[in-house]
Amino acid sequence: MxxxxxxxxxxxxxxxxxxxxxxxxxxxxxxxxxxxxxxxxxxxxxxxxxxxxxxxxxxxxxxxxxxxxxxxxxxxxxxxxxxxxxxxxxxxxxxxxxxxxxxxxxxxxxxxxxxxxxxxxxxxxxxxxxxxxxxxxxxxxxxxxxxxIDLSRYRCPDKKDLSPSFIVTRSLYDLYRHIDIVEAVKILQDRYIYIKGYMVGDGPEKPEVQSLIHKYQLQDRLILKGHVPNDQLPELMDLCRYYIAVPTTEGVSSSLFEAMASGCYPIVTDLPANQAFIKNGKNGHLVAPCQPTELADAIESVLKGGNQVDEALEENRRYIELHVxxxxxxxxxxxxxxxxxxxx
The missing domain is CATH 3.40.50.2000 (Glycogen Phosphorylase B;)
Known part of the structure; x- marks a missing residue:
């Protein structure tokens, strides 16, 4: 053969x-x-x-x-x-x-x-x-x-006691709109709402993203991790309670599946590919692309979610085990x- x-x-x-x-x-x-x-x-x-x-x-x-x-x-x-x-x-x-x-x-x-x-x-x-x-x-x-995805690699641990933190696992290209995420974190900081973020991956937008982080003095809030080997990614996801991805276009995203399997609450772009798996306000949040203020509002809402977020994480893990x-x-x-x- x-x-x-x-x-x-x-x-x-x-x-x-x-x-x-x-x-x-x-x-x-x-x-x-x-x-x-x-x-x-x-x-x-x-x-x-x-x-x-x-x-x-x-x-x-x-x-x-x-x-x-x-x-x-x-x-x-x-x-x-x-x-x-x-x-x-x-x-x-x-x-x-x-x-x-x-x-x-x-x-x-x-x-x-x-x-x-x-x-x-x-x-x-x-x-x-x-x-x-x-x-x-x-x-x-x-x-x-x-x-x-290989479910044996994603543990979905209890994250109730974690400090607010999110992960981004998309490459640093313009279509993934990392700059909107930086803007949203700045908006939240102006509201005295603090959350830490890890951005995994490299790409041509890295200098612009770095520049914006320094401009807003968010170096302690937004950590650029660079390339992380795929087998080490689950450990990093275990440190985060939320997952953010706001591209302008999207196919069926393995990154979203990994987040759902890892117990990371998804905040993603309101696109047909994501709508197939995420019901807004139930097992995740959907936001319009290129709208940092709307993204900041969604993050703020999720941070106050409490039991709703816990239930969503359990539902997402069950879905992944059944279908993915x-x-x-x-x-x-x-x-x-x-x-x-x-x-x-």
Whole structure:
């Protein structure tokens, strides 16, 4: 059995996907990915070289299966691999981003072409299926199931006696709006409400976020942790009672699942992907994007939540155990792949 994975193998989501397939199918996946780089010209040259290597697979024994993440890049490249079956997984609400302009036009074409030719289209949540159907994916080809998270790593300890603290586990890119979180903490401080926050990850927005933290003199309140290995993240989450993520766009977020499993009360953007798992004021709070004052109001409300927050944390953990168990879900996913390969 030969399976090829096309995608960014350094990403935690990709690693968990690959490991789950390897464990359940008893095979070591081969991998290919585009080289990383900042130069657009060099990336284009690398893409042509990458494309050429995939075409050369036509002269060798075919793969039994190719798994590709993101329809508009690796999903499209997968069409040129010599393989018996193809699975394409969507990463966001749609993989066409930005949706307007020339970029949106040609990415829409790539997504549509990838879904037409794929044998299975994988959605990590129902919210992704709308873009798939609009792009021409046949409903019978769509599989909806998250990879899940390893529940043995997330303990969900009792956090009633913790001082107010939250964690942010999204990379420091503009779309994740870390600056809005800094602004919200400043607003709360002006109201004499104090909360400590840990920001995990790196990215191009780090200098701006650091500058804003220093401007507001919040160095003792907001701690930039930088990159934290994924296996060390649960320990840090155990120190926090709340989870904040306010991106302007969102797919099905493993970070949200990890927070729910760890006993961190979610305060997240009011987007369809989050609405599927969070009911405002019940098991979390939903806030409008790019609205620091609204975010500050939500945090203040949650800090006064008391028993409501405790009940929400228990409800969230039960939901994750029932629907987002990595071992259970990856077995179902891998069994689907096995069946797909057997139906030649």
């Amino acid at each position: 030969r399976i090829l994975f096309l995608g960014e193998t350094y990403r935690a989501d990709a690693i968990s996907w690959m490991k789950g397939v390897e464990a359940n199918l008893g095979v070591k996946l081969e991998t290919r990915e585009l080289p990383k780089g900042n130069s657009r010209v060099l990336r284009m040259i690398a893409a042509f070289g990458f494309f050429g290597k995939l075409l050369l697979t036509r002269f060798s024994k075919p793969y039994d299966l190719v798994l590709a993440e993101r329809a508009t890049s690796y999903g499209f490249f997968a069409l040129f691999v010599h393989t018996k079956k193809r699975v394409v997984a969507q990463q966001g609400i749609t993989d066409v981003y930005p949706e307007g302009g020339f970029s949106g036009f040609y990415k829409s074409f790539l997504q549509r072409f990838a879904y037409k030719k794929a044998d299975l289209v994988h959605a990590w949540g129902n919210v992704m299926t709308y873009a798939m159907l609009e792009s021409g994916a046949s409903p019978y080809k769509i599989m909806v199931l998250p990879k899940g 168990d990595y071992k259970k879900n990856m077995k179902i996913i891998s069994d689907k792949y096995r069946t797909l390969m057997q139906n030649n």
